[in-house]
Amino acid sequence: METVLPIRKIIHVDMDAFYASVEQLDNPDLRGKPIAVGGSSARGVVSAASYEARKYGVRSAMSGVLARKLCPELIFVRTNFERYKEVSAIIRKVFFEYTDLVEPLSLDEAYLDVTENKKGNPSATLIAKEIREKIKEKTGLNASAGISINKFIAKVASDINKPNGQKTVPPEEVLDFLESLDIKKFYGVGKVMKEKMYRHGIYTGKDLKSKSFEYLQENFGKSGSYYYSIVRGIHTSKVKPERTRKSLAAERTFSKNISSELFMLERLEDIATEVEKRLKKSKVAGKTITLKIKYSDFTLKTRSKTLPLYISSKELILDNVKDLLFQEKMKNSVRLLGISLSNLNNEDKKRPKPKEDTSIDVQLKLDF
Incomplete structure (x- = not known):
């Protein structure tokens, strides 16, 4: 049995080194130079890096100290979110000139569904x-852009010709594109998952496609059905102008590393208070609670548990976080703690898992 999925025209627009580019735009002296937006102090973290800085290996979420070691000439600039929001608003106005189906992912990227658009232009490539x-x-x-039949492929494609480029993957090229793709290029496959894939002999989309539905489920759990689908060009998520919040979190980076669990509990109480405040503001509660721990050596660990009932109060959040904190002994001092709640009571019902014989009909030719 063959499942014929609707062919949509999706664009993923991603601004190039957005924060850093805004800073270089506003200050001509920074243009053409390696800059990092974020803190340069011993505790500072890079929020964004210009392409000149990236050539040295400087990346977002990297410590300011390491970034400076990689690029001694690196110029640090303080974040200016009000300015970034101002520029982002201008960009979104452009999006709405073409379609009302705009799903922002952050200040610097968004999905657009232009299957039917305000310009009456049949070519998503020309619209992008x-x-x-x-x-x-x-x-x-x-800005760079990816254009294809669904959000997943458009997101992957937008990274192909960066910076200041675009990539179109029309329906008839989807399967070949995905098969030839390095597995680390698949959106959602991070460093840990990449290594796990490698251990299973999965290096490309073609390798992934060769694994059965049962094999992927057995070895990759719930993610198995997701990987089985996406490598076959199946991703049914629509562009949602109003995105449903999937998690809510708060975290703190400390000025000095903490080694005492008593001090950690004090900090976690403050964080739990903030999480409760955000839950009430969003009028949601969650079942899955996660404790995030970043050690002094920048190793990041998470510990999670799923509860039978939804919770939103600080007291219940803290009680469960304590269980997670004492799950195992701390092996190092801690520089950051965070708490998040997911599996919220605003989520849609789970979609049924795809059957093994599901495939995508790519015979339909559209003007892309």
């Missing part, structure tokens, strides 16, 4: 080109 040109005209900044 127009949008990028208009963003450049109105803000002076470069």
Whole structure:
């Protein structure tokens, strides 16, 4: 049995080194130089890096100290979120000139469904080109784009010709594109999952596609059915103008490393208070609670548990976080603690898992 999925025209627009590019735009002295947005102090973390800095290996979420070692000439600039939001608002106005189906992922990226659009243009490729040109005209900044039949492929494609480029994967090329793709290029496959895939002999999309539905479920749990689908071009998530929040979190980075669990509990109480405040503001509760721990050597660990009932109160959050904290003995001092609640009571019902014989019909030719 063959499942014929609707072919949509999805664009993923991703601004190039957004925070850093805004800083270089506003300060001509920074143009062409390696800059990092974020803290340069011993506790500072890079929020974004210019392409000049990336050549040295500087990346977001990296410590300011390490970034400086990699690039001694690195210029640190303080974050200015009000300015970034201002520029982001201009970019989103451009998006809405073409479609109302805009799903922002952050200040610097969004999905657009242009299957039917305000310009009556049948070519998603030409629309993406127009949008990028208009963003450049109105803000002076470069954007990259990916264009394809669903959000997953569009997201992967937007990274192919960065910076200041775009990549279209039309329906008839989807399966070949996914098979030839390095597994680490698959959106959602991070460092840990990449290594796990490698251990199973999965290095490309073709390798992934060769594994059966049962094999992927057995070895990758709930993610198995997801990987089985996406490598076959199946990703049914629609562009949602109002995104449903999937988790809510708060965290703190400390000025000095903490080694005492008593001090950790004090900090966690403050964090739990903030999480409770955010839950009440969003009018949600969650079942899955996660404790995030970043050690002084920058090793990041998470510990989670799923409860039978939804919770939102600080007291219940803290009680469960204590269990997670004492799950195992701390082996190092801690620089960051965080608490998140997911599996919220605003989520849609789970979609049924795909059957093994599910496939995508790519015979339909559309003007992409």
